[in-house]
Amino acid sequence: MALTDEQQAEIDAARGEAGRTLRPTVPALEAMLFQAMPVLDHGFVRVVDYMGDDAAVVQAARVSYGRGTKAANEDRGLIRYLMRHRHSTPFEMCEIKYHVKLPIFVARQWIRHRTANVNEYSARYSILDREFYIPAADALAAQSDVNRQGRGGVLEGAEAARVLELLREDAQRNYDHYAWMLNADEAGRVLDPERQGLARELARMNLTLNTYTQWYWKTDLYNLLHFLSLRADAHAQHEIRVYAEAMLETVRAWVPHCFEAFSDYRVGAVTLSAQMLAIVKRMLEGEAVEQAGSGLSKREWRELMAMLGRPA
Amino acid sequence: MALTDEQQAEIDAARGEAGRTLRPTVPALEAMLFQAMPVLDHGFVRVVDYMGDDAAVVQAARVSYGRGTKAANEDRGLIRYLMRHRHSTPFEMCEIKYHVKLPIFVARQWIRHRTANVNEYSARYSILDREFYIPAADALAAQSDVNRQGRGGVLEGAEAARVLELLREDAQRNYDHYAWMLNADEAGRVLDPERQGLARELARMNLTLNTYTQWYWKTDLYNLLHFLSLRADAHAQHEIRVYAEAMLETVRAWVPHCFEAFSDYRVGAVTLSAQMLAIVKRMLEGEAVEQAGSGLSKREWRELMAMLGRPA
Amino acid sequence: MALTDEQQAEIDAARGEAGRTLRPTVPALEAMLFQAMPVLDHGFVRVVDYMGDDAAVVQAARVSYGRGTKAANEDRGLIRYLMRHRHSTPFEMCEIKYHVKLPIFVARQWIRHRTANVNEYSARYSILDREFYIPAADALAAQSDVNRQGRGGVLEGAEAARVLELLREDAQRNYDHYAWMLNADEAGRVLDPERQGLARELARMNLTLNTYTQWYWKTDLYNLLHFLSLRADAHAQHEIRVYAEAMLETVRAWVPHCFEAFSDYRVGAVTLSAQMLAIVKRMLEGEAVEQAGSGLSKREWRELMAMLGRPA
Amino acid sequence: MALTDEQQAEIDAARGEAGRTLRPTVPALEAMLFQAMPVLDHGFVRVVDYMGDDAAVVQAARVSYGRGTKAANEDRGLIRYLMRHRHSTPFEMCEIKYHVKLPIFVARQWIRHRTANVNEYSARYSILDREFYIPAADALAAQSDVNRQGRGGVLEGAEAARVLELLREDAQRNYDHYAWMLNADEAGRVLDPERQGLARELARMNLTLNTYTQWYWKTDLYNLLHFLSLRADAHAQHEIRVYAEAMLETVRAWVPHCFEAFSDYRVGAVTLSAQMLAIVKRMLEGEAVEQAGSGLSKREWRELMAMLGRPA
Incomplete structure (x- = not known):
């Protein structure tokens, strides 16, 4: 159980206060605000605040006055183009803030991502809870x-x-x-x-x-996606990956076009080195290339075959 | 005249769409959204989006679950304490995004503040307007x-x-x-x-x-206040100071407690070096200290006398 | 002619003073110190100072006490592994400082790379030279x-x-x-x-x-390589690419293993999206895939065919 | 005993290799290279590499071609001016890299300083030593x-x-x-x-x-001084302050003019708020100001009296 009754009551109370705003709003993400998503045995992630949406990425790319064209299809295409060509600044125009409860050894990995704002519960000032992973x-x-x-x-x-x-x-x-x-x-x-x-x-x-700590963690969409590409990856430690996976769901709700482009051009993408590319070209010409003589080390050969779904 | 009729019409159209949100909202800043504040002969500043409020600073400082205590007086005191003791991270939990139109030589000064996100109108891609300062x-x-x-x-x-x-x-x-x-x-x-x-x-x-360019510029409250402390200062070049002064008004509307603390502990504050402090102590003891023998250079002596409102 | 006689005389004078150091030194880069490499009609790039070498990258990756293993072959392999898997922090352990003279419109592109330290010639304080690109x-x-x-x-x-x-x-x-x-x-x-x-x-x-300005620009090897991957690229504007190309030569002299890995895994590498990868797999199975029905847009299809060296 | 015999032997071996360089060198800091300064019961700090010196700060401030004027007195005055007026970029032109062994709870405080490069010993990859603070x-x-x-x-x-x-x-x-x-x-x-x-x-x-870890930590002089101003302060936790104090000695050896200016304008300096300054002016006019009616809270009054060396 990630939240005590007292915590849930506080969150529920805060949840009541809805206001009107002229800012971009995302109903699907509003529905997740003040909702703690349980992670591990005592941890959670919850979205506290956000700024911007898919259209804000488009708006920044166009530096236009309005909210960007209303043709959703064009917006999607532009976002895919930006993601494919690794444009970073338009994605920095969206911002999100999470409240996270996590074991200290996970926090130590997480904090290495420097381009974020953090306020952590202070054990110099307060007494930590009796909770361990x-x-x-x-x-x-x-x-x-x-x-x-x-x-x-x-x-x-x-x-x-x-x-x-x-x-x-x-x-x-x-x-x-x-x-x-x-x-x-x-x-x-x-x-x-x-x-x-x-x-x-x-x-x-x-x-x-493995003692739990908690923090507010705020970052922009570009740096969030970079964090998720590393931490939701199969090579990431399980205990941080489950946080990243929960956060991926918030991204899917928040900026669906960016999420789709991220899935196609980052998560599901592969990078071929100059040598790997040369080998793929030879294979496409019908040549039967083998590791010996390929110019790749055994390790790289295995990596290439894994990408191509072939036996090493 | 900073805005063309077409620009104003676009902004007015966007202005119509108000939505509901569970996020913190600040009515005084909402009233400024989509309002271009004219600066110089053809420039402007307008707030495009924001995240957080005075309570978000308090919330981060307390890493509490709710919105912080409702006792506004305590919040003000905590914010003043944080500002006085140069705590930076709670102020980073608020974010703001501006749309700015400004001469290129001003943009070149502005961009030296690195901890911000920027999307500038591209003269590689588009044709610049025929507008000069x-x-x-x-x-x-x-x-x-x-x-x-x-x-x-x-x-x-x-x-x-x-x-x-x-x-x-x-x-x-x-x-x-x-x-x-x-x-x-x-x-x-x-x-x-x-x-x-x-x-x-x-x-x-x-x-x-002096040709005008424009950009979206987004930063957190801590870095914004640092920018304003340098650029709204009497030593800043007039042409950037007028932008900073317009932005100060948006800060006053957005986070009034932070604005007040910033005014008292940054804008109106002075720093005394070890040597200057020693001299002030001697003066408070009734000693008539003069520049010769003070240990200060003539330049520093003038700076000290200016701080104390005394003739050099 | 990039340097005046006076400038060259100053540089020659500085060049005379060699000292002894216990720090890592790179003779091939020492030979380039105080040498202005001409770029464009009046510009130049010269290395002013540097910290670290290939071994410093290895040392950081191993967090070992010594200078890393002396087996150069193992060092090369580790550096290639780090580059291939996009490890960033070991490459941040090397630092380099350049003195650059460049047109203002180039400086405006360059400065968008924020993770660097810059001191630019001040036209508030001094009078600019009568030199234009x-x-x-x-x-x-x-x-x-x-x-x-x-x-x-x-x-x-x-x-x-x-x-x-x-x-x-x-x-x-x-x-x-x-x-x-x-x-x-x-x-x-x-x-x-x-x-x-x-x-x-x-x-x-x-x-x-197109008036020339100049600055000191200092960054770490990781961010330098990122800068070079974007600015030495065929899509970069010619006027910044020639600076990047001159700097590539300094990297080759400074950290030859890192340079080689960068060439293989960045400059000569390609990224295939999930959809592109699926198509390559189908082609490797002998299927004749065409744009129509490939799931790729025409633009992406052209990009893929260009990567594979095939007619679109 | 901070270093094992094996560690000391490795460091001594590395120490033997001195080379010639055209870069600025600082004999007083060279003498400290490869010297582990013991801190706490099992920790240490040692300088691994550095870039620049006092003259490099001056050079950047002047963006001149040579090493700055040889008039040491003018250099000192310029550095003091830069420090007093909080110019930051010239101090960023010097860089230093430390190897530090420290307890994990100290590392957790330290890492909050984000503008630095870090490679930490990996307990995912290796087994930690049996050493505790x-x-x-x-x-x-x-x-x-x-x-x-x-x-x-x-x-x-x-x-x-x-x-x-x-x-x-x-x-x-x-x-x-x-x-x-x-x-x-x-x-x-x-x-x-x-x-x-x-x-x-x-x-x-x-x-x-309290288990010990270790890392390479690299930063520029500006951010190092900011770190030291917070962590060598009387309010810092003792266990991080002793590291900061050891590092202060390396700064004193490395850039003596910067160190002196830092001592006078940061460490020994005080900041008076607008209200505090008004009170000091009244006191200098001979008025007997008391907390009641001063406009300061009791806490701020105590802080002011402490600065002025007077009873609260």
Whole structure:
């Protein structure tokens, strides 16, 4: 359960206040505002605010006065052209703000995307909640044998059970000791009036990296799509990919033409190096090219065959 | 007259469409949307879109779920605290987008503020309008004798008349030659079917730097205030300052608490160096400090006396 | 001639001072330091300083203590892997600083690359040189009929002659009037002691966009390669492409492994959309695919056939 | 002891290779290259590379061809002028790269400074060292009663002893369980051939926030000074301040004029709000101003009195 009753009540209260605006509005995204989408065991993503729509991308590309042509078909074509030719600035004219609850080790990956605005819950100032990410059974992956930063099959049996037990026990024990060191419970109530309590900015160091934190994260559509192209990718770590996938749904609702172009020209696209392109041309001429003599390393050959859906 | 009838008609048409939103709205800024504020002789600034309000700054600072406390007084106090202590990230949570028409030499200063998104009218792709900035009589300043990048008194008489004449004639002649080289008029109609016409990306080089261009410019509130603190300042060039002053009015309407804090802690504030502070302390002890022996250079001494409203 | 005798003398003097350093040094790039490479009729590019080398990219990727493995072959392979998989941060660990002299309309394109540090010659503070870009005969291109922002064939005969005449006359006249308004010659000497002279920050607006300016421009290797991939491209305007091509030579000397990987995986690479990839797969299966029924627009079909070196 | 013998040997080996360069060199900083400055119990900072010097700031400000005037006194004056008037771009022309070993909770604060390049040791790819930050006795601060994000006095006696015991035990136990889950020791040797071992990207979540990580961090002088002004400040958390203080020493060696100007106009400077300035003027007129009726809140009044060295 990602949201406490209290949190949900607050969100519901805020949700009531609708206003009138002359700004572009997107009904499909309005319907998602104030809705927390659950992610992992205690996390969520919710859209807090947004600026612009598909037409704002077109408007910026045309630097016209109005909202761009009303011919939706032309707008779609222009957006596809911009995406295909990697024009970036018109997509920067849309902005979105999320509220995210996520484990600290995921936050550490996420924050490496620098072109965004962030306000994170401060553990110097406040006491963190007693919530930790514990992987579901099917996410408890073994280390990959072939990829140093990848996952292999799922752990099972006694090893899996022991891993889950350790993760749970260690996170809870460390949190309990964190609270003891603070001399305060989760709600900030003093535990022992005879003790002083360690400074919050120090006590937090005893917490484990699967402790949940939360932040407001705001970025423009161009940088959001770049983030999603990396983090919704099959090579991304599962624990950040599930956030990216939830955010993809918000993009689909918000800017459907941009989403479609992104799917076709980024997510589903492949890049062929000069050498790969030369090989594809030879294959199209009917030549039977093999790795030996192709000029590609074995690794690159495998990558090319995978793109072309052929056996390596 | 900053806007043609056609431009105004387009803006009026767009203005009609109001929608409902769950996002924060600011009625005072809504009233300015689609309103072009005239600046200089042919330029303007208008707000195209915005995200957030005073409460969004507070919300980010608290990373709370709701819209922040309803106690407006506490919000104001928190915003003043954030501004005074130079906290930047909560102010980044608001975003605004302007449409600006401005002379190219002003655009060249403006663009040096890098943390913004820009889409400019393309003179590679389109034909620029026949509009140039010609200073009003009271803006026709002589070079300052004391400040290499400053203005002295206003030029008058024959010299002023000749300067205005040169600016007007040169801009117009160069535009006419631009059109001749393009072999096209302002509306893109071919002038002489026997000629090919120079590429637009080349012909534009004949234009003068007071030719008007236009762009969409989007930034967050933190970077906007930084821009305004430099460009609405008395040391800024008059021709960019008038844009900054128009934008200050939009900030006042949009985020009144932030505007007030900005006025008190940035615009009206002064910074004393370690040496200046030491001198002020000595003066407060009743000592009659003079420049000689103060440890300040003559220039710094003048700056300090100016801050304190005393004769140098 | 890009450099005056005085400029060359200053550079030669600076060139004399060699020092010892424990930092990575690149002899091939050292040989280019303080050498202005001429570009266009009066412009140049010269490397002023640099930080890092191929090994610094490897070092960052490994976050190792030493300079990375000495096995050059492994370093090359790692750099190719990083480039192919679009890892960006290791390439950010190298930095380079250029001194560039360029026409203002080129500077306006260039400055849109925001992730760089810039100090430009100030025409508020100083008087610009009397130098303008006038295209060589073979660069005097007509407007393209098919591409709104492209060039067609070269202008010839009377039209070409008249264009060159207009560009030359207008630039010179406007500069002369600029000097008159300043009441100063190029060296800052007062022309008429009876006049005040217009403020420099105003007089500059009378100059044409082909007037030369200059700046120091500093960026990291990742952003430099991004700049070069766009500006050394066949679709870039000729007048900025010649700068990019000169800079490519400095990259080749500086970081030869990165340069090679960039050539193979960026410059010579192509991106196939999901739809394009599906078509290539069908063609590899021996199917005769045609535009009609391919799912591609005519424009995209032409782009695909051009990539594959086949007739559209 | 911050460096292992092996690390020191690698650094010493790299240190041997000195080369000749035409670039600006700074002997005082060369002497610090490859020297790890110990920070906290297991951390360090060392300068890996640098670009530019005091003269490079001057050169950029003048956009001159040579190295700037040789009159050191004029250079110093110009640098002080640039710092006093908050010119930023000339300071961006110098760049520095550090190798830093630091606890994860410190890295989380540090990374919020976005205008920098970072390569961090990857715990997805590699196994982290068994090293944790445990505060020295005099850094074991109690929570402040008056400042929610500050420290009070030092914990003592049984409470202090228990806190240190908990920090040590929890970090070690969690690391041991991390190794068990990985089924590998610190050197990557398999512990139990019958088990698969959890993926590294998952196992890391069991580590505590005081575990050490390391990175290469590169930034320009302007952003470095901004970082140091915030992180070497008395309000910064002790554990990041000690890093900032070590880095300040490298700045002092590298760019002594900039360091001096930074000390006078940033570190030792104060900013007076419009209201505070008005009060100082009244006090200089001899008026006895008190908080009541001053227009300042009690908090701001205390801040002003503290600046002026007077009792609140």
